[in-house]
Every structure is written in structure tokens, then in C-alpha cells.
Amino acid sequence: AQKVTQAQTEISVVEKEDVTLDCVYETRDTTYYLFWYKQPPSGELVFLIRRNSFDEQNEISGRYSWNFQKSTSSFNFTITASQVVDSAVYFCALSEGGSQGNLIFGKGTKLSVKP
Amino acid sequence: EAGVAQSPRYKIIEKRQSVAFWCNPISGHATLYWYQQILGQGPKLLIQFQNNGVVDDSQLPKDRFSAERLKGVDSTLKIQPAKLEDSAVYLCASSLVTPQETQYFGPGTRLLVL
Numbered sequence: 001a002q003k004v005t006q007a008q009t010e011i012s013v014v015e016k017e018d019v020t021l022d023c024v025y026e027t028r029d030t031t032y033y034l035f036w037y038k039q040p041p042s043g044e045l046v047f048l049i050r051r052n053s054f055d056e057q058n059e060i061s062g063r064y065s066w067n068f069q070k071s072t073s074s075f076n077f078t079i080t081a082s083q084v085v086d087s088a089v090y091f092c093a094l095s096e097g098g099s100q101g102n103l104i105f106g107k108g109t110k111l112s113v114k115p
Numbered sequence: 116e117a118g119v120a121q122s123p124r125y126k127i128i129e130k131r132q133s134v135a136f137w138c139n140p141i142s143g144h145a146t147l148y149w150y151q152q153i154l155g156q157g158p159k160l161l162i163q164f165q166n167n168g169v170v171d172d173s174q175l176p177k178d179r180f181s182a183e184r185l186k187g188v189d190s191t192l193k194i195q196p197a198k199l200e201d202s203a204v205y206l207c208a209s210s211l212v213t214p215q216e217t218q219y220f221g222p223g224t225r226l227l228v229l
Contacts, residue, residue, distance in 0.1 A: 035217070042222070043223045044220060044221070045208075046220075047219060050217050052215075102163060102171060103160065105157025107156055
């Protein structure tokens, strides 16, 4: 069965600190997709990144970077030089292949960035 | 490009009453999803439509929840009768075709059942 674990419930940092959000997943499929979403206080889920299981290249987008390691079934997310606007709940999600490979979300990590 | 639209944004009802939520997906997106997000948890899929057909409704409590997407575009989710534990945010999302493609979410409807 597929599962996503975000062990960090809440993280608090001071502005300009770097922070890493952990995500560990479980799946028996060889083809799967991993996602990160941001949910600010307004409530809307904002898409950040999608990664398929065949692409282990790390990705950087501005202050955001993602580290995908199949050997440890992890897909961690790092924010460099955090800002107050980064305060939100961040969700990691997994989708297996097939027409019913729906998104399975972790419980989320609440990030608070203090000025 | 317009995003996923949902209404209403907030709804307060008493238990045993009925309520309906509306969703209009991104234009051209064949697949539409309804999720329930209880406070402090990640979203959980309730039902997935592809065009106007149901692909997956295995987690929809069918004794009280119903959903339709008659013309393959917008969709309505109904709860009748509501229970206290239905208090949650109901999120609608859409994707081009498959769940493995990026799903884009609407702003959600926050439901409080008293």
C-alpha cells in the first residue's frame, strides 16, 4: 500500500535561515510520481513540483530545491534563506501509475518563519 | 488562464441539514477531483471524474454524500444529511487527464456543521 510520511509536524525558523522539510514514501510500484504543494493560510493548495520515479535529478528553483533519493525513498524539500511569506503548511504527495493512481498526501509540515 | 473555481467559500449548517458545493475546473481539464481535508490532515480523495464518468468513488460515504458532473465540465458535491464529523474543507481539483499529471486545486469550501 502506498503511504507518505512527513515526520515533522511543525518547524519554526527565523527569517534567512535554511530549512529542510522531510518526506518519506512507500510504494510497490516502479512507476510513480511525487509532488509538493504549499497551503498558505488562505487555504488554497499551490503546486510546487512534480517528479517522476525515473528522474532522480535534484532540482533547484530560486530559493527552493528538492532532493529525490530512491535508495532511501525520500523526497526532501529545502528552502534557502527563508522569508516570512514562506510560512505555510507544506504537503508531500504520491501518485502511483494507472487511472486510479490518485494523490496520497502526507499529514503536512507547518512552517513558521519569524522576522 | 482561469484557475479552479469553487463556491461557496464558507458554509455553516446544522447537523441533519443538507449542503451542496459547486466546482468549475480549469478549461480543457478532463479529470475532476473532490477532496475532503479535515483540520490538521492532508486532503483525502472522495471522488474522481473523467469527463462525466466516475473513475473512483471508493472513499465516498455514499449513504450521505453524492456527486455529479453531468456535462463533463462543472461538478456538484452534496451532503445529505450532514453530520458533525463532516466539518472540513472540501477541495476541488482538476488535471488534464490522469491523476499522475499535476492537479490544480481551487480555494476550497470551508464547512462547519453545528
